Amino acid sequence: MSSMTLSKRHAEILRMLREEGTVSIADLAARLGVSLETVRRDVKPLSGDGSVVRMHGAVGLAGQGGEAPFERRMRENAAAKRAIARHVAATIADGESVMLDTGTTTSFLARELLGHRRLTVVTNSSDIARTLATVNGNKVYMAGGELRSDSGAAFGVSAIEFISRFSVDHAVISVGAVDAEGLMDYDLEESEFARTVLSCGSRRLVVTDHSKFGRRGLVRICAMEGVTGLVTDRAPPADIAEALAAVGARLDVAEHPARVDGAVEAH
Numbered sequence: 001m002s003s004m005t006l007s008k009r010h011a012e013i014l015r016m017l018r019e020e021g022t023v024s025i026a027d028l029a030a031r032l033g034v035s036l037e038t039v040r041r042d043v044k045p046l047s048g049d050g051s052v053v054r055m056h057g058a059v060g061l062a063g064q065g066g067e068a069p070f071e072r073r074m075r076e077n078a079a080a081k082r083a084i085a086r087h088v089a090a091t092i093a094d095g096e097s098v099m100l101d102t103g104t105t106t107s108f109l110a111r112e113l114l115g116h117r118r119l120t121v122v123t124n125s126s127d128i129a130r131t132l133a134t135v136n137g138n139k140v141y142m143a144g145g146e147l148r149s150d151s152g153a154a155f156g157v158s159a160i161e162f163i164s165r166f167s168v169d170h171a172v173i174s175v176g177a178v179d180a181e182g183l184m185d186y187d188l189e190e191s192e193f194a195r196t197v198l199s200c201g202s203r204r205l206v207v208t209d210h211s212k213f214g215r216r217g218l219v220r221i222c223a224m225e226g227v228t229g230l231v232t233d234r235a236p237p238a239d240i241a242e243a244l245a246a247v248g249a250r251l252d253v254a255e256h257p258a259r260v261d262g263a264v265e266a267h
Contacts, residue, residue, distance in 0.1 A: 009034070009042055013059075017052060021072040022060040069150045070127075073104045080209040080233035085109040087254035088172065088207060088231050094118055096169040100128050101190070101197050102153035103174030105207045107131070122166050122200075124159045124193060126152040141166070155189035160196050171201020175208050177217035180239040182224050184217025191219040198226050210234035224249060 009032055016023050016031070029039045043059050046052045052059045074081075084105055089112035092098060098113070100106040102125035110128040113119060117136040123129055124143040133140040143162040145154035173194040177184040183206055185191040198204045204227045213236045224243045229250040235241065236251070244251050 006042065010046060013039075013042060013046065014051065014061075017059065017061045019075075021069060022055065022058050024058045026057070028059070070104070070152070074107065076104070077209045077211060077233075078108075081105045081108045082112075083233055083254040084207050084209065084231050085112040087252060088205065089113050089116070092116065092119075092170055096120070097122070097166070098170045098172065099123065099163060099166060099168045099197050099200055100125065101173045101194050102128070102151050103207075105174040105209065106172055109172065109207065120168070122163055122168060124154045124163070126154075155193055160193060163193075163200060164196055166200050168201050170203045170205060171197050171199075172205045172207060173197050173221070175206055175217075175221060176212060177215035178206070178208055178212050178230075178236070178240060179214060179216060180224075180243040182226070182243075183221040184215075184219060185221055186218045188219050191217075191221045194221050195226075198222060204228045206230045208232055210236070213237055213240060223247075 012032060013028060016028065025036055025039050025043070029036045032039065034042075043052060043054065047054050047059070052061060081104055085108035088109055092113065094117045097120040099122040100109065101123070107125065107127050110131040113132060114135065117138075119132065119136070119138045120141070121128070121132050121138060122141045122143070124145075126142070126147060129140050129142040132138050141162075143154050143159035145156045145158040147154055173183075175183045175194065176186050183194075185194065198221075206227050206229075208230070210233055213232075224247045227249050229252065230236075230244055231252045231254060233254055235253055241251060
């Protein structure tokens with residue numbers, strides 16, 4: 001095998017890892033059109049020089065560590081999430097209080113709030129806290145507890161007890177699944193935390209891109225009555241829109257420029 005071909009494959013492997021965070025050896029082999037053994041051999045010098053990290057049957061980029069899954073989710077439907085975040089940010093005034101749970105769409109919202117001043121922010125996300133603390137006269141309260149390696153967020157009893165002391169103007173959560181019966185997620189601790197966030201807000205908002213509609217999660221967060229509004233990037237199925245209308249919850253669809261023929265470009 002010529003070194004030219006090998007270096008091209010190395011470049012291709014690194015490109016895939018930059019875009020996707022972690023890729024299985026089997027997936028790399030299939031996409032490069034080579035054997036598992038060849039991929040393992042290719043990866044050896046890359047892990048030897050510290051470029052990539054070997055895991056069980058997979059490889060990931062070095063330096064991203066536990067952040068890779070969150071970073072990858074930030075790239076999924078990024079244009080849609082940014083549009084949702086921009087729409088919500090425009091409804092929050094300087095000097096108001098906001099509680100945000102951890103999630104890619106709420107992290108985009110934190111970035112859109114960098115133009116605001118004197119916000120009071122309560123969150124369990126180290127990413128959101130870091131984004132909004134020490135700027136523009138904001139006050140940021142971070143819920144404590146053990147930080148999860150995948151998202152850098154605190155969960156559990158201590159985090160819930162901390163945030164439940166606050167009463168805020170805007171409580172905003174992101175969710176993993178929405179159907180006509182309500183909001184769901186796939187993780188028990190995240191669902192319990194999100195439920196508590198909603199109970200602390202005058203305005204109780206769920207932000208979610210259209211890919212979560214019609215999904216069923218493992219753990220119920222709340223029925224539609226638990227929210228006063230939902231902001232998304234595309235009109236939801238009729239049964240979800242009707243369920244929101246039935247409880248008087250507002251539905252907002254944020255338009256964004258990356259919509260092409262009804263498809264959302266993933267950036």
